[in-house]
Amino acid sequence: MHTLNETHDLALTSWVDSANRPGCDFPIQNLPFASVRRRGSDESFRGAVAIGDVALDLAAVRDAQVFGGEIAELVALAAQPKLNGFMAKGAAAWSSLRLALSRALRSNSVEQGALEACLIPLAELEYDLAMNIGDYTDFYTSIHHATAVGSLFRPDNPLLPNYKWVPIGYHGRASSIGVSGQAFHRPKGQLKAPDATEPSFGPCKRLDYELEVGIVIGQGNALGEPISIEQAEQHVFGLCLLNDWSARDIQAWEYQPLGPFLSKSFASTLSPWIVTLEALAPYRAAFTRPESDPQPLPYLTAEANSAGGAVDMQLECLIQTPAMAEPVRLSRSNFRDSYWTIAQMVTHHTVNGCNLQAGDLFGSGTQSGPNHEEAGSLLELSRGGKTPITLAGGETRTFLEDGDTIIMKAVCEKPGAPRIGFGEVRSTVLPAR
Secondary structure: OOOOOHHHOOOOOEOOHHHHOOOOOOOOOOOOEEEEEEOOOOOOOEEEEEEOOEEEEHHHHHHOOOOOHHHHHHHHHHOOOOOHHHHOOOHHHHHHHHHHHHHHHEOOOOOHHHHHOOEEEHHHEEEEOOOOOOOEEEEOOOHHHHHHHHHHHOOOOOOOOOOOOOOOEEEOOOOOEEEOOOEEEOOEEEEOOOOOOOOEEEEOOOEEOOEEEEEEEOOOOOOOOOOOOOOHHHHEEEEEEEEOOEEHHHHHHHOOOOOOOOOOOOOEEEOOOEEEOHHHHHHEEOOOOOOOOOOOOHHHOOHHHHHHOEEOOEEEEEEEOOOOOOOEEEEEEEHHHOOOOHHHHHHHHHOOOOOOOOOOEEEOOOOOOOOHHHOOOHHHHOOOOOOOEEOOOOOEEOOOOOOOEEEEEEEEOOOOOOOEEEEEEEEEEEOOO
C-alpha cells in the first residue's frame, strides 16, 4: 500500500499559478494522467498530466528532451496515445515519474523554462480513453445499493446468501466504453411488463445511470498466478469515475439466470483523468465490518487492508435536463462506504488464476450511502419508479428522458491534506434510433 512521501507535502506549490488556487482539482500533489489533443484538431492523441488549469503535454516534454535516463524513457512511454505500456512498467516506475514531474513542476524548479512551452490549457483539450481496455469487470461492492435494490424485488430477503462472503462481479463489454462527452442513443431490446403474457421489443423506458468508481489495472499477472492481497495494490494504476448506464426494464427480463447482458453493453462512460493510487495515500481509511457480519476469508484479509484499504472519496451525481440552464445535484455518497476494498477485488478476481492485463478496468458497482438521499442510481432514488423525483423548476423524473445529461464528480478533501479532484464525467442520452 502506498505511503506518504514528499509528493504529498501540503506545503508544495507550483510555478503553474492556477495549481495553487483554493478549490483546484489538480494541484501539484495530484498529477493525474489522460490522453489528450487540442479540440477540433487532427493532432495525434498523446499522454498528458494535469496541473492547475493546464495539461503538461508529455509528447512535447519528450521532444524537448527535458529529462534524461530512466525518466526520459518513462516520459516517452507515458506520451504514447495510450498509457498501457507505461502502466505495464509497474508501481516503482509510476512512482519514479510522479516524483520527477512533481519536482520539475514545483516553484523555482530548474525545468520551469523548458516545461512552460509544453503546457496546453484544459479548456482547449479533447480526450480519448487513456488506455486500451482489454477486459472490463463490474463489481457490486456497495451493500447499501445491493440492499436497496434487493428490497425492491425481494423485500423479505434483499441480500443473497453469498453477498457478505464474495466480492460479486460480472464480466462486461469493453467495446462500448467511451470517454466523458459520450452521447449515445437510447437502447432497444426485449421488454416484459409484469402483467404481460409475453415480451415485446422497443426502446428502453427505464433508462438509468450508475455512479461508480473505475479502477484501472496497471501491471498484470501471469495466467495461473493469483495476486495476494498483500500485493494487490501494486497492480492498480489509479482510479477514475465511471457511469455504468443501465436499461432497467431490459435488465429485469434478461438477467436471470446469467446476469446483465444487453441492459449494460450499450454504453459506459469514463472520466478522462486517471488519479494514481499513490496520489490518494492521504485519503486511505480503515476498512471494517460490523462484528455481526461474516469477516472476510483469510485470502481476503491483510493487516494493511484493514488499516487503510478504504478510500475517503466524495462522489456526486448531477443532472441537466434540456430545460435547465445549470445542472442540479441528485445525490452524494462516499467510496469509503464500500463493502469490499480495491485490494479484495483484485485478489478475488485472480484467486482462480485469472490473468489481468495493463489497461483492464474494474467498476466498483453503484456507490450508494447508508441514507436514501445518498443513492447512486435513479432506481433507488425513485424507489423502483414508484416515487418521482422533483427537480429544480418543477420537472420530475423516475428514469432518464431523451436529452438528459448526467454529470458525475469526485473529490478527496479534508483538513491537513491536499485537495485531490477527479474532474468530471458527463454523457447525454439521445433518442432511440
